[in-house]
Amino acid sequence: xxxxxxxxxxxxxxxxxxxxxxFLPALVIxxxxxxxxxxxxPNSLGFRAITGLISTYLALMMLSVAQTYVVYAGxxxxxxxxxxxxxxxxxxxxxxxxxxGGIAVLMACALGILTGLACGLLxxxxxxxxxxxxxVATFATSIFFTGxxxxxxxxxxxxxxxxxxxxxGGRFFEIPFVxxxxxxxxxxxxxxxxxxLTTQMLAVGDDAFKxxxxxxxxxxxxxxxxxxxxxxxxLAALCITGDTASGDPLVGGAMTxxxxxxxxxxxxxxxxxxxxxxxxxxxALIIGLISSLVFYVGTPSQWQNLVQGLAILLALMLGVMVxxxxxx
Amino acid sequence: xxxxxxxxxxxxxxxxxxxxxxxxxxxxxxxxxxWVGSEWRTQMIEEAQEAxxxxxxxxxxxxxxxxxxxxxxxxxIAHVRNFINQGVDAIIINPNSPTAFDPVFAxxxxxxxxxxxxxxxVSSPDAIYVGIxxxxxxxxxxxxxxxxxxxxxxxxAINGVAGHPANEMRVAGYRSVFKDYPDIKVVNEVNANWDxxxxxxxxxxxxxxxxxxxxxxxxxxMAAGAWRSIMDAGKTDQIAATGEIRKDFLDLWVENNLxxxxxxxxxxVMASALNVAVLMLxxxxxxxxxxxxxxxxxxxxxxxxxDKDNVKEIHAQLEGKPGHYSYTSSLSIEEAxxxxx
Numbered sequence: 001x002x003x004x005x006x007x008x009x010x011x012x013x014x015x016x017x018x019x020x021x022x023f024l025p026a027l028v029i030x031x032x033x034x035x036x037x038x039x040x041x042p043n044s045l046g047f048r049a050i051t052g053l054i055s056t057y058l059a060l061m062m063l064s065v066a067q068t069y070v071v072y073a074g075x076x077x078x079x080x081x082x083x084x085x086x087x088x089x090x091x092x093x094x095x096x097x098x099x100x101g102g103i104a105v106l107m108a109c110a111l112g113i114l115t116g117l118a119c120g121l122l123x124x125x126x127x128x129x130x131x132x133x134x135x136v137a138t139f140a141t142s143i144f145f146t147g148x149x150x151x152x153x154x155x156x157x158x159x160x161x162x163x164x165x166x167x168x169g170g171r172f173f174e175i176p177f178v179x180x181x182x183x184x185x186x187x188x189x190x191x192x193x194x195x196x197l198t199t200q201m202l203a204v205g206d207d208a209f210k211x212x213x214x215x216x217x218x219x220x221x222x223x224x225x226x227x228x229x230x231x232x233x234x235l236a237a238l239c240i241t242g243d244t245a246s247g248d249p250l251v252g253g254a255m256t257x258x259x260x261x262x263x264x265x266x267x268x269x270x271x272x273x274x275x276x277x278x279x280x281x282x283x284a285l286i287i288g289l290i291s292s293l294v295f296y297v298g299t300p301s302q303w304q305n306l307v308q309g310l311a312i313l314l315a316l317m318l319g320v321m322v323x324x325x326x327x328x
Numbered sequence: 329x330x331x332x333x334x335x336x337x338x339x340x341x342x343x344x345x346x347x348x349x350x351x352x353x354x355x356x357x358x359x360x361x362x363w364v365g366s367e368w369r370t371q372m373i374e375e376a377q378e379a380x381x382x383x384x385x386x387x388x389x390x391x392x393x394x395x396x397x398x399x400x401x402x403x404x405i406a407h408v409r410n411f412i413n414q415g416v417d418a419i420i421i422n423p424n425s426p427t428a429f430d431p432v433f434a435x436x437x438x439x440x441x442x443x444x445x446x447x448x449x450v451s452s453p454d455a456i457y458v459g460i461x462x463x464x465x466x467x468x469x470x471x472x473x474x475x476x477x478x479x480x481x482x483x484x485a486i487n488g489v490a491g492h493p494a495n496e497m498r499v500a501g502y503r504s505v506f507k508d509y510p511d512i513k514v515v516n517e518v519n520a521n522w523d524x525x526x527x528x529x530x531x532x533x534x535x536x537x538x539x540x541x542x543x544x545x546x547x548x549x550m551a552a553g554a555w556r557s558i559m560d561a562g563k564t565d566q567i568a569a570t571g572e573i574r575k576d577f578l579d580l581w582v583e584n585n586l587x588x589x590x591x592x593x594x595x596x597v598m599a600s601a602l603n604v605a606v607l608m609l610x611x612x613x614x615x616x617x618x619x620x621x622x623x624x625x626x627x628x629x630x631x632x633x634x635d636k637d638n639v640k641e642i643h644a645q646l647e648g649k650p651g652h653y654s655y656t657s658s659l660s661i662e663e664a665x666x667x668x669x
Contacts, residue, residue: 041410041413041414043413043414043415044410044413046413049409049413052406052409052412052413052435053406053409056402056405056406056409057402057406059402060402150490150491154490154491154496155491155492155493155496156425156426156427156428156491156493157426157427157451157493158427159427159430159451165430165431169431240401240402243402243405243428243431243432244401244405244425244427244428244429244430244431245427245428245430245431246425246427246428246430246451247427248401248425248426248427248428249491250425250489250491250492251400251401251425251428252400253400254398254399254400254401254403255400255402258400288403288406291397291399291403291406292406292410294397295393295395295407295410296410296414298393300394301359301361301373301394301395301396302370302396304394304395304396304397305364305396305397305398308397
């Protein structure tokens with residue numbers, strides 16, 4: 001009797017836990033991947049390696065957070081990579097024009113974030129106000145943003161001011177700068193989870209019609225989602241500029257679909273209505289750790305793409321299976 | 329307990345082996361390739377792996393570890409960081425960006441790792457470039473075209489990806505040549521993204537718009553597409569166009585006696601870079617330091633050229649190879665040694 005009782009009481013407990021923290025499966029996968037990486041290459045768990053992992057994937061983390069805010073409401077943004085490229089080029093060119101001093105860097109960053117906001121506003125306008133299909137409309141704006149990026153910086157180059165990338169790659173009080181960024185991001189995300197806008201976006205994603213009938217300003221909420229997405233894409237650009245110390249009008253193109261994958265890996269439903277930004281951050285790290293692991297286990301080069309793809313698929317399946325079982 | 333001590337013994341043995349091995353010259357070289365969309369890249373890696381094996385005859389054991397997958401720029405930065413974690417002696421990279429690797433290459437150098445880029449130049453002062461000069465590659469094709477046309481006529485250019493550094497350098501290369509031929513008129517320049525089908529389509533549009541063109545400057549796989557359109561339009565005898573280096577195209581070239589000429593960007597560049605890397609790891613110094621190119625860190629390899637004089641001979645050399653096999657060349661160990669003091 002008691003066994004059955006604990007059995008029944010544990011199950012809803014776990015279910016409630018996953019319901020409350022949809023990123024739990026992703027966290028478990030992440031820890032498993034960390035352990036596997038450490039098993040095959042002990043150096044990969046060293047302090048320097050972890051710092052390297054964070055500074056490499058911080059941009060993808062930010063980009064995945066950006067993507068999450070539109071996915072919440074059941075939309076998608078295929079232009080996040082292009083926004084990242086554009087902001088990267090804009091701040092690089094501005095910092096160079098303005099001489100690369102401390103104030104110039106800060107002003108360029110501020111303008112970069114505004115650029116991201118403007119891109120998000122445009123996306124939100126065509127998707128939420130003009131009601132074009134999100135997937136096609138943002139694909140079109142991605143080509144448009146890439147075009148502007150190529151106009152701003154026709155060919156990759158132009159180094160970032162030393163002060164910029166030395167700060168990003170440097171340490172303060174013995175702790176790498178990127179760790180502070182992660183801490184700040186964590187605080188912002190936890191606060192955002194409790195914000196009313198998040199609940200509203202999830203409500204729209206769950207059922208836009210009901211949300212509308214319930215009196216929610218659906219168009220404005222979706223628009224705000226795209227604006228948030230633009231801002232976080234710009235923050236991702238600031239990170240990538242720190243890690244690459246240069247401008248490249250094509251740098252973000254390949255990152256868009258990785259951001260979508262990270263969102264789903266993190267336990268957010270692409271149909272909207274359920275998910276968490278924390279999960280997306282973990283999802284970005286999962287993608288990074290999978291590709292390292294594929295190398296550390298010694299996969300022959302001609303199979304690396306295949307194995308990496310299968311591993312991401314496996315991680316997706318695990319996450320989805322857990323979530324489904326819990327929801328049942 | 330027994331297992332732990334066993335592992336310890338194994339670790340100690342491995343340590344001793346590495347210690348002994350370093351006397352007999354053991355090098356681990358990491359190869360990073362960030363795009364696997366073409367057979368050319370696969371051939372590049374295979375040739376580098378073969379080149380590594382050839383060092384065994386010289387008593388040098390070169391172990392090659394490869395990371396090759398479609399990755400974005402941060403993904404390839406992660407390649408480099410993985411190599412650093414693994415403790416390789418040298419990294420040879422076909423980079424996805426010319427400038428984005430400066431900070432991570434600096435970290436590699438700090439860790440005592442030699443970094444060489446190939447196929448595309450990088451701006452990092454902590455790396456050198458071993459490969460062909462893409463500007464000269466573009467110029468060679470243009471020079472052939474200008475001379476074949478007798479220095480006059482209407483020409484179009486079909487380019488790769490706008491903003492891609494290799495493309496921009498090749499474009500600069502042909503522009504610098506055509507500038508010296510006042511009677512050659514470049515009537516249009518289009519981008520076909522290094523895609524054979526897009527090249528074919530672009531050529532169709534060009535033939536419809538400019539029925540009187542005499543020459544086409546076109547790169548890589550797009551050349552095969554462009555030539556298909558030229559042949560379909562029945563203008564094989566009236567148009568001279570640059571070609572490419574895959575066996576499929578050379579078949580077409582020889583069978584139809586095309587008026588073509590092709591600059592060779594050999595997939596063997598990574599093998600050449602590997603031989604240079606091993607010699608540098610042995611502590612040898614280049615006779616002329618690698619200071620060429622826009623970033624002042626390049627060492628340029630010769631660019632072979634295929635035209636009507638040697639196309640039959642080269643075509644015969646590739647007999648029996650698969651259609652996607654590219655004509656190649658690379659520095660042999662001896663040729664590389666000749667570049668060092």
